Amino acid sequence: MHVxxxxxxxxxxxxxxxxxxxxxxxxVLVLVGIFAVVFRARLKxxxxxxxxxxxxxxxxxxxLAESVTNNFKQARQFFPIVFTIFLxxxxxxxxxxxxxxxxxxxxxxxxxxxxxxxxEAPLAQNEELSGESLxxxxxxxxxxxTEVIAENETVEEGAHAESxxxxxxxxxxxxxxxxxxxxxLALAFVAVILVQVMGIxxxxxxxxxKFFNFSNPIHFxxxxxxxxxxxxxxxxxxxxxxxxxxxxxxxxxxxxSLAPFVVPMPFYGLxxxxxxIQALVFSVLTLVFFKMASAAH
Amino acid sequence: MDTETIKLLxxxxxxxxxxxxxxxxxxxxxxxxxxxxxxxxxxxxxxQAAMILAIAFAEAVAIYAxxxxxxxxxx
Numbered sequence: 001m002h003v004x005x006x007x008x009x010x011x012x013x014x015x016x017x018x019x020x021x022x023x024x025x026x027x028v029l030v031l032v033g034i035f036a037v038v039f040r041a042r043l044k045x046x047x048x049x050x051x052x053x054x055x056x057x058x059x060x061x062x063x064l065a066e067s068v069t070n071n072f073k074q075a076r077q078f079f080p081i082v083f084t085i086f087l088x089x090x091x092x093x094x095x096x097x098x099x100x101x102x103x104x105x106x107x108x109x110x111x112x113x114x115x116x117x118x119x120e121a122p123l124a125q126n127e128e129l130s131g132e133s134l135x136x137x138x139x140x141x142x143x144x145x146t147e148v149i150a151e152n153e154t155v156e157e158g159a160h161a162e163s164x165x166x167x168x169x170x171x172x173x174x175x176x177x178x179x180x181x182x183x184x185l186a187l188a189f190v191a192v193i194l195v196q197v198m199g200i201x202x203x204x205x206x207x208x209x210k211f212f213n214f215s216n217p218i219h220f221x222x223x224x225x226x227x228x229x230x231x232x233x234x235x236x237x238x239x240x241x242x243x244x245x246x247x248x249x250x251x252x253x254x255x256x257s258l259a260p261f262v263v264p265m266p267f268y269g270l271x272x273x274x275x276x277i278q279a280l281v282f283s284v285l286t287l288v289f290f291k292m293a294s295a296a297h
Numbered sequence: 298m299d300t301e302t303i304k305l306l307x308x309x310x311x312x313x314x315x316x317x318x319x320x321x322x323x324x325x326x327x328x329x330x331x332x333x334x335x336x337x338x339x340x341x342x343x344x345q346a347a348m349i350l351a352i353a354f355a356e357a358v359a360i361y362a363x364x365x366x367x368x369x370x371x372x
Contacts, residue, residue: 003367005371005372067343239361240353247363281349
């Protein structure tokens with residue numbers, strides 16, 4: 001079964017490599033942008049249809065923000081960025097569940113054995129094992145399950161003989177953006193920088209008294225700990241989101257490889273739920289840190 | 298014991314042991330939260346929000362263990 005911890009590169013844009021999760025993030029971005037522009041042009045005073053749903057989402061999130069911050073003015077101030085983070089993470093989480101994401105792709109010849117996926121049997125051996133697979137092996141969109149069906153024990157001897165040469169690896173064109181550690185790390189970095197910015201906006205230069213406090217050796221040590229805790233927030237934000245979504249992807253791949261029909265349904269439900277909760281946690285946690293940073297020490 | 302066996306055992310051990318304490322923690326958070334809602338049903342919204350946040354924090358540690366296990370297995 002092909003599981004890759006890192007996002008696979010699909011093509012180059014000049015000097016920069018573009019991975020499949022980056023491509024998916026761009027697609028989501030463009031679609032949401034188009035929707036936002038079209039929706040804005042059609043806003044009505046008395047809402048109907050889609051506008052109702054959007055207003056419901058915004059109002060309930062605003063109520064949540066107010067109950068977390070206990071301060072209407074601050075809730076108004078922090079709400080836009082927090083809701084944007086929520087929406088961005090949510091849509092990228094759910095994009096990984098769409099049909100076609102992770103299953104449509106191409107085969108790439110790998111000349112070396114040093115890559116992150118389990119060594120795959122070459123295509124010729126896949127034909128031999130087609131009798132054991134549940135789906136036709138020559139359909140690209142289902143080829144993921146073909147490789148997944150290949151039993152490791154029977155293939156390993158053959159794979160070792162050929163893995164020194166080259167073997168075909170399946171590379172999906174789309175992959176959930178948040179299942180890439182780069183995405184979550186970048187977002188966590190942005191969130192922590194924003195926390196500092198909010199602190200400075202509310203308290204001015206006095207915000208740094210939290211970190212550099214020379215009145216007392218104990219306070220000095222606590223200041224150092226605060227700096228360390230900012231970095232640990234970055235790590236914990238990124239790994240929480242990455243771990244949840246990536247583990248969800250692996251779980252779905254394993255379940256689909258074991259029983260492709262009907263059985264994955266509750267797991268898809270779980271993944272939808274987990275995507276929502278993780279987006280909520282990321283944004284509400286950011287909001288809580290905003291509040292803590294803007295509170296006088 | 299060759300490296301393959303040890304690697305396999307360590308992968309299983311990492312996630313098995315790493316999931317014990319977070320699940321205990323989530324259970325305790327849940328029980329205290331439900332108890333608080335039972336004592337004061339009017340504050341249910343606030344208690345729920347704080348409870349979900351605390352559960353996500355506790356679950357993150359189990360996710361760290363899972364990520365380590367996945368890295369061990371697939372990298």
